[in-house]
Amino acid sequence: MERLPGGRRPRLVSSLGLGRRSWEVTLDDERGRLAWRDPRPPRRAGENCFVPISEIIAVEETEFNKKQRNIGRWHKMAKLHAFTVYYVKKARNHRWRCSDMTFWCVDEPICNQWIQALKELLEMQKSRPKHLLVYINPYGGKRQGKRIYEQKVAPLFSMASISTDVVITEHANHAKDNLFEVNIYKYDGVVCVGGDGMFSEVMHGLIGRMQKDSGIDQNNPKASLVQCNIRIGIIPAGSTDCICYSTVGISDPVTSALHIIVGDCQPLDVSSVHHNNTFLKYSVSLLGYGFYGDILKDSEKKRWMGPMRYDYSGFKTFLSHHYYEGTIAYQPAKHTHGSPRDKESCRTGCYICKKSEKQLAEQHKECGLKHEEGEEEWKVVKGKFLAINAVSMSCACPRSPKGLSPAAHLADGSADLILVRKCSRFDFLRYLVRHTNQDDQFDFPFVDVYRVKCFQFTSKLSEDNESNVMDIVKKRFGQFCRDHPACCCNIVNSTWNCDGETLDSSAIEVRVHCQLMKLFARGIEENCKDEAAYSQSSVEQLL
Numbered sequence: 001m002e003r004l005p006g007g008r009r010p011r012l013v014s015s016l017g018l019g020r021r022s023w024e025v026t027l028d029d030e031r032g033r034l035a036w037r038d039p040r041p042p043r044r045a046g047e048n049c050f051v052p053i054s055e056i057i058a059v060e061e062t063e064f065n066k067k068q069r070n071i072g073r074w075h076k077m078a079k080l081h082a083f084t085v086y087y088v089k090k091a092r093n094h095r096w097r098c099s100d101m102t103f104w105c106v107d108e109p110i111c112n113q114w115i116q117a118l119k120e121l122l123e124m125q126k127s128r129p130k131h132l133l134v135y136i137n138p139y140g141g142k143r144q145g146k147r148i149y150e151q152k153v154a155p156l157f158s159m160a161s162i163s164t165d166v167v168i169t170e171h172a173n174h175a176k177d178n179l180f181e182v183n184i185y186k187y188d189g190v191v192c193v194g195g196d197g198m199f200s201e202v203m204h205g206l207i208g209r210m211q212k213d214s215g216i217d218q219n220n221p222k223a224s225l226v227q228c229n230i231r232i233g234i235i236p237a238g239s240t241d242c243i244c245y246s247t248v249g250i251s252d253p254v255t256s257a258l259h260i261i262v263g264d265c266q267p268l269d270v271s272s273v274h275h276n277n278t279f280l281k282y283s284v285s286l287l288g289y290g291f292y293g294d295i296l297k298d299s300e301k302k303r304w305m306g307p308m309r310y311d312y313s314g315f316k317t318f319l320s321h322h323y324y325e326g327t328i329a330y331q332p333a334k335h336t337h338g339s340p341r342d343k344e345s346c347r348t349g350c351y352i353c354k355k356s357e358k359q360l361a362e363q364h365k366e367c368g369l370k371h372e373e374g375e376e377e378w379k380v381v382k383g384k385f386l387a388i389n390a391v392s393m394s395c396a397c398p399r400s401p402k403g404l405s406p407a408a409h410l411a412d413g414s415a416d417l418i419l420v421r422k423c424s425r426f427d428f429l430r431y432l433v434r435h436t437n438q439d440d441q442f443d444f445p446f447v448d449v450y451r452v453k454c455f456q457f458t459s460k461l462s463e464d465n466e467s468n469v470m471d472i473v474k475k476r477f478g479q480f481c482r483d484h485p486a487c488c489c490n491i492v493n494s495t496w497n498c499d500g501e502t503l504d505s506s507a508i509e510v511r512v513h514c515q516l517m518k519l520f521a522r523g524i525e526e527n528c529k530d531e532a533a534y535s536q537s538s539v540e541q542l543l
């Protein structure tokens with residue numbers, strides 16, 4: 001048996017047919033690869049091809065004659081035995097597809113040996129889920145959730161021998177309530193088929209259930225929350241699928257299903273939002289006051305318009321150009337090494353997120369779940385703002401591929417707090433346009449950005465004596481302008497947009513919980529084609 005570099009022995013080496021030719025096929029379990037090459041010397045560059053074992057979806061014995069094209073004399077000389085390997089093929093723009101290749105040989109025991117060895121290796125991929133709980137929102141987006149799941153996702157799960165319990169939701173909060181009742185510990189993950197709203201519901205159910213089972217009071221804003229180790233998978237089928245886009249790089253049901261099958265794991269920071277010692281919501285993407293809060297509030301009244309309502313309300317809110325007075329107090333995130341002005345974005349295997357993971361593990365070792373409330377100083381900013389945005393991830397979406405904060409991290413225990421002060425309409429437009437091009441959206445004198453671990457916001461109005469609200473309003477702000485949205489004088493309070501849902505309170509207290517939950521994702525992969533992807537495409541040319 002030929003030795004691999006370093007004198008290692010591969011697990012299996014055989015001469016197998018693939019397409020019309022014979023290849024030297026190697027199962028190298030130490031490097032975690034199924035590799036094949038042309039055995040004829042001289043070996044031409046580019047002929048070494050491989051698929052990482054971690055990206056093999058399934059292997060099965062194949063009825064050779066049905067699958068294969070004409071392979072010449074071999075076919076006539078002997079009965080052939082074959083097996084098919086289904087694997088992840090990486091296409092453009094982070095899209096994954098299931099591809100397959102069929103190896104054949106005349107020797108039945110060799111064929112069986114290969115099938116058994118590959119199956120054993122797949123069994124050893126411990127991070128892969130075996131049993132999933134699936135929630136489908138049949139009314140999300142274009143109401144295609146059920147069809148998408150049945151036609152595109154379920155066949156892949158069954159190929160990968162994943163069993164599922166499927167719940168088709170009957171009303172809002174069905175999934176959330178159900179997560180408090182079922183035995184979630186028998187599942188390796190929870191999958192939601194729908195949009196960001198559906199994801200948020202499942203996340204609230206899962207995190208809430210974990211805290212309940214651990215006796216933690218979610219209403220305590222200083223409570224150290226218990227990490228949720230049951231991963232969530234998002235099959236995008238909504239009108240907004242930003243969380244999926246920001247954590248996988250594309251909103252595509254098949255790609256997401258394959259990330260679930262290979263058992264990817266992406267930790268995610270979660271911010272808790274409280275008002276007066278009462279828990280309001282969790283957020284993983286955008287907490288927006290002012291511009292994004294107003295857009296959401298207006299668009300809610302126009303649900304009949306479908307996804308177009310966001311454009312309509314966006315335009316209307318831009319024209320109204322309201323600003324809001326208030327005070328923000330924040331604690332800078334000193335533990336993390338990045339800055340919102342970094343040129344590099346958070347990508348698969350991000351070292352900044354990895355460092356935070358290590359810090360978190362050390363913290364847990366030192367003080368268990370007891371949270372040491374830092375005595376670090378609070379910084380205070382007062383002013384008139386067009387928008388206050390706190391983002392726990394870049395918030396990239398197809399319209400704004402770099403997002404609201406391009407260098408924000410998925411799992412470093414911080415949020416980027418972006419303050420857009422009162423400025424002219426033209427300047428605000430310039431700021432918005434920069435989300436869609438390569439220019440730096442923070443490079444304006446009226447925009448400040450801070451990386452924070454917690455913050456509090458109080459509107460000017462709630463700072464004043466609330467018992468005399470109307471007097472104050474009249475004295476300080478003149479008239480209410482709700483009836484004159486384009487008149488540009490300031491409405492007293494905006495509302496918070498919390499991951500696409502409106503919060504009732506304007507005064508809030510927010511704390512980022514480092515890596516509180518995990519997704520079946522791996523973050524966004526670098527765009528350059530990696531070695532394996534190169535080899536896969538080259539083999540297709542060779543066959």
Ligand SMILES: Nc1ncnc2c1ncn2[C@@H]1O[C@H](COP(=O)(O)OP(=O)(O)OP(=O)(O)O)[C@@H](O)[C@H]1O
Binds near residue numbers: 500
């Ligand atoms: N069967 C159901 N009937 C009505 N609402 C539901 C049902 N199942 C889930 N929901 C709710 O629908 C909301 C929106 O769902 P989802 O995010 O899947 O779709 P969407 O089209 O992207 O949403 P949005 O309208 O917020 O853009 C979620 O907040 C969820 O709680």
